[in-house]
Amino acid sequence: MIVHAVLPVATIVAVSVGNWLIVMRSSMISVLSEDYITMATAKGLSPLRIALNYGARNALLPVTTSAGIAVGFIVSGALLTEVVFSYSGVGYLLYTAVEGLDYPLIQGLLLIITVGVLGANLLVDLAYVLLDPRVRRP
Amino acid sequence: MSRASAVLGAVRSVARAGWARLTSSKKAVFGAAVVLALIVIGLLAPVIAPGNPAAVVGPQNLPPSAQHLLGTTGQGNDVFAQVVWGTRNSLAVGFLTGAVIAIAGTVIGLSAAFFGGWTDNVLTLLMNIFLVIPGLPLIVVMAAFLPRTTLSVSFVLAIAGWAGSARVIRSQALSVVRRDYVAAATVIGERSPRIIFFEVLPGLSSLIATVLFGAIGYGIGSLAALQFLGLGNLNTVSWGTILYWAQNNSALLQGTWWQFVPAGACLAVACAAISMLNFAIDEVTNPRLRTIRDRGARLLRRRARGQARPVRQEEPDAA
Numbered sequence: 001m002i003v004h005a006v007l008p009v010a011t012i013v014a015v016s017v018g019n020w021l022i023v024m025r026s027s028m029i030s031v032l033s034e035d036y037i038t039m040a041t042a043k044g045l046s047p048l049r050i051a052l053n054y055g056a057r058n059a060l061l062p063v064t065t066s067a068g069i070a071v072g073f074i075v076s077g078a079l080l081t082e083v084v085f086s087y088s089g090v091g092y093l094l095y096t097a098v099e100g101l102d103y104p105l106i107q108g109l110l111l112i113i114t115v116g117v118l119g120a121n122l123l124v125d126l127a128y129v130l131l132d133p134r135v136r137r138p
Numbered sequence: 139m140s141r142a143s144a145v146l147g148a149v150r151s152v153a154r155a156g157w158a159r160l161t162s163s164k165k166a167v168f169g170a171a172v173v174l175a176l177i178v179i180g181l182l183a184p185v186i187a188p189g190n191p192a193a194v195v196g197p198q199n200l201p202p203s204a205q206h207l208l209g210t211t212g213q214g215n216d217v218f219a220q221v222v223w224g225t226r227n228s229l230a231v232g233f234l235t236g237a238v239i240a241i242a243g244t245v246i247g248l249s250a251a252f253f254g255g256w257t258d259n260v261l262t263l264l265m266n267i268f269l270v271i272p273g274l275p276l277i278v279v280m281a282a283f284l285p286r287t288t289l290s291v292s293f294v295l296a297i298a299g300w301a302g303s304a305r306v307i308r309s310q311a312l313s314v315v316r317r318d319y320v321a322a323a324t325v326i327g328e329r330s331p332r333i334i335f336f337e338v339l340p341g342l343s344s345l346i347a348t349v350l351f352g353a354i355g356y357g358i359g360s361l362a363a364l365q366f367l368g369l370g371n372l373n374t375v376s377w378g379t380i381l382y383w384a385q386n387n388s389a390l391l392q393g394t395w396w397q398f399v400p401a402g403a404c405l406a407v408a409c410a411a412i413s414m415l416n417f418a419i420d421e422v423t424n425p426r427l428r429t430i431r432d433r434g435a436r437l438l439r440r441r442a443r444g445q446a447r448p449v450r451q452e453e454p455d456a457a
Contacts (some may be wrong), residue, residue, distance in 0.1 A: 079274050080363055084385075094275055095367060098282040106279060113272055121270065 008085045012078060016070075023066055027059040034058075061132050065124050072120025075113050145335055166418030172411035176404075180226035187219035191375045195219075199387075199394050209396040211383055220375050221400045227376035228358055228408075231292055235357030238296040240350040243303030244342070250304070251311035252334055262308070268301035277360060281369040291370050295360050303349040307342060314341040344423035348416055355412040362405050377401040 031037070032055055040054045079091030086092065090109060097105040129136055161167065179186065189195075194214040195206070202209045208217035250261035277298045284290040314320065315338060323337045339346075358377075364370045365378025372379055384398035 073272055075272075079278065080366070083367060091275075094278065098278055098369070101282070110275065110279065113275055117270055117272055 008081045008087050027062045031055050031059040068124030072117040075116035163418045165414040169411040169415030180229045183222045183226045187222040191219040191223040224376045231361050232354050232358035235292045235295045236354030239300050239353035242300045247304040247307030248311050250308045251315050265301045265305050273298045286371045310345050314338050351416045355409050377405050
């Protein structure tokens with residue numbers, strides 16, 4: 001039920017939004033020192049346009065990468081949140097399996113989690129080629 | 139003996155160089171003050187709250203009063219005594235885990251960078267495997283099968299957490315290893331351990347400090363998570379076990395907020411203070427980051443003021 005996901009989602013977002021801020025900030029810092037930002041400044045573009053169209057567009061690339069990986073980790077990483085809210089996801093199931101020492105269930109869940117994380121990593125790597133022309137091989 | 143003291147001396151000289159800048163940073167002062175205060179509370183636990191914190195001292199679910207400063211738990215224990223003693227145990231395990239992770243990460247990362255080739259390949263493969271494995275499920279599964287003692291919990295946290303610090307240290311060590319003075323040391327015939335510990339390690343001391351504090355924060359947080367799930371050593375009293383018993387007692391439904399708010403607040407404040415200390419160290423010891431940031435901010439500010447002066451007048455520090 002999507003209604004029951006509101007509070008867990010709000011919790012996860014509140015806890016992890018700071019990390020994203022830091023990643024975006026450091027990525028923005030390094031992009032702002034690029035030559036094309038100087039070029040845009042020299043052309044006399046407005047600061048807002050430089051920040052959004054020239055800076056943020058490129059600074060988003062590393063954030064996209066971690067977003068994809070985070071999707072993989074959410075399959076498992078929401079364990080604590082799921083236990084607190086008794087939300088019947090993979091994390092909660094893993095918790096009950098560990099409590100009851102249900103070996104086959106633990107093995108199956110770890111397999112699903114691993115496939116999720118590895119699959120997300122693969123998809124991110126593929127998507128990065130589409131997003132960033134610089135990593136394409138000529 | 140002399141080797142250890144020389145390493146300490148090198149670390150101390152680096153620390154002295156950054157000390158003035160660190161003390162001028164509000165983040166660092168705040169973080170250090172909070173961490174020190176928590177350490178003092180932990181060390182003085184027998185003085186502040188004498189007696190066994192797990193002892194039943196009164197009726198259950200008593201709200202805060204003069205006799206029980208933070209009320210009592212669902213088992214009739216004094217919450218204040220539990221939080222004070224919990225500080226002691228949480229910090230002890232956190233620092234132990236942090237030290238183990240920092241040492242393991244440093245040794246593994248340094249050897250990977252220094253020896254290179256085959257050693258580097260194997261160690262990097264190991265790091266990548268442990269980085270991709272999701273941490274919390276691994277910790278939960280391992281903790282369920284190992285004996286539930288404080289040492290084994292620390293061990294589990296270190297196993298799941300060493301890879302990140304090893305990778306950070308490896309990548310930094312790779313650039314240090316290629317510097318001229320390391321080549322010079324090799325040429326004059328110094329042995330590998332001496333080069334690693336005397337030439338390469340001092341250049342990494344600030345990074346190792348960051349890794350250490352990060353690992354301590356990770357240790358404290360993950361220990362609490364593990365014990366909250368009831369997978370730690372429930373015979374000890376720590377912030378995590380306090381939260382576990384509060385949850386067990388359905389404190390939220392009963393509205394007995396004093397059973398979980400103090401421990402949760404301590405946990406949040408401790409982790410925030412350690413992170414602030416880390417940010418401050420990072421800003422002080424990473425001049426490259428600082429100049430780039432200043433330059434970016436300066437650029438936008440200058441544009442906002444409408445000054446049409448050429449932006450990249452090569453500043454002397456931009457080299």
